[in-house]
Amino acid sequence: MIRRLSAVVVECDRCAARWARTANGPTHFAEESDALAALLQDPHTDPGWRVRANGQLWCAACAAAEECAVLGHRPTPWRRCRCRGTCGAGRAADGGCTVEFRHCARCLRDEQRRLTAPAVREVS
Incomplete structure (x- = not known):
């Protein structure tokens, strides 16, 4: 049997993400x-x-993005990539990767940068 049902679901007015009470899907x-x-x-x-x-209803991701647009990002500290140079970005003098990354604690936007100087100076 095929039946047409009408129901109300909660969606973000900005990105259309659906709110779900459980992992089983939308309520x-x-x-x-x-x-x-x-x-x-x-x-x-x-x-x-x-x-x-x-x-309007906004999901957590859209609300956070708007807050960051108004208030600015809340970046976490820079962290070195742990690949030890295998990701293709190259190796630093200490054998580690030449890439550092961080993200915004509010909207989770990622940011990367390359180390411009050797991470560890060699002492002669």
Whole structure:
């Protein structure tokens, strides 16, 4: 049998990502008010979901990207790549990779840079 059903799901107004109460997929509701109440009351909801002043719902990723656009990124400390030079970026004087990376603690945007000077000076 094929039946047409109507249901309300919670989606991000910016990227259309669906909110899911469990790993089993999206949760369906009969009314928009029920969906919003579930989103706001579910203890497992990612705390990054936002209801904006204009009534739009934004997922955690979109809300974080907007915050970073307004407030700037919150970068983590630079970290050396641990590939020991096997990723193709080259080896530093100490045998490690010549690439460092970090990400924004809010929106998770990645950033990389190459070491311009040897990581370890050789002492003669």
